[in-house]
Amino acid sequence: MNNIIDQHEGFSKEMTREFFRSVYGYMFTALGISGIIAYLAGTPEFFTEYFMTESGISPLFYVVAFAPVGLGLLIQMAYQRLSLGVLLALFMVYSALMGLSLGVIFLVYSGAAIASTFFVTAGAFAGMAILGYTTKVDLTKFGSLMYMLFIGIFIAGIVNIFMKSDTMGFVIAVIGVFVFTGLTAYYMQQLKTVAQDENLSGLDRSKLSLIGGLQLYILFVNLFLSLLRLLGSRD
Numbered sequence: 001m002n003n004i005i006d007q008h009e010g011f012s013k014e015m016t017r018e019f020f021r022s023v024y025g026y027m028f029t030a031l032g033i034s035g036i037i038a039y040l041a042g043t044p045e046f047f048t049e050y051f052m053t054e055s056g057i058s059p060l061f062y063v064v065a066f067a068p069v070g071l072g073l074l075i076q077m078a079y080q081r082l083s084l085g086v087l088l089a090l091f092m093v094y095s096a097l098m099g100l101s102l103g104v105i106f107l108v109y110s111g112a113a114i115a116s117t118f119f120v121t122a123g124a125f126a127g128m129a130i131l132g133y134t135t136k137v138d139l140t141k142f143g144s145l146m147y148m149l150f151i152g153i154f155i156a157g158i159v160n161i162f163m164k165s166d167t168m169g170f171v172i173a174v175i176g177v178f179v180f181t182g183l184t185a186y187y188m189q190q191l192k193t194v195a196q197d198e199n200l201s202g203l204d205r206s207k208l209s210l211i212g213g214l215q216l217y218i219l220f221v222n223l224f225l226s227l228l229r230l231l232g233s234r235d
Helices: 002-041 044-051 059-077 084-102 111-134 140-163 166-195 202-231
Strands: none
Touching: 002 044, 002 084, 002 166, 002 202, 044 059, 059 084, 059 202, 084 202, 111 166, 111 202, 140 166, 166 202
């Protein structure tokens, strides 16, 4: 009897490890794609050619900047109806579009500031991910609060695109650091629950690992941008 229990626990742990390997594989793939494209697109020549017109910023820039929002929602809301292949293709397109929109940070901040902020982000993200995975406290209510704050700063961020208020931008960045670190812990706890669900089919686990990678990627990028706004030195 004990051998059966031990075998079951061993299988459950291996299943959980495999799920998180896939989750982080997707996350790091997205970060790699976005990082390479952002670096290549982050030049004055590229920005001027594709995102500027004689009258100012091209509408194409706003399409590239906001398209990932709709695409991310589509992936997360319609994943059950879409095949894994289609989800993966949309995921790659999402990563590429994010890279194009992130290229602008290379025009605003120094390379040293971007690199140092990336490592600070990685440390903070890892710490909160570990906390979310290991804590015994139910973070459901906390996650709901963080999500409401996220919606608030998202709307405020859109408004500030037109207001261009440095003060509002700073406040959004401060709140953003708190929100995105909190959501990292919350989503890690949720993903742990999914990983340990033995009733999921292999296809559903594959799809949900992609969704999990997307969610963690979004949190990492937003945490990075919030910290860059606070810590980065502008060129």
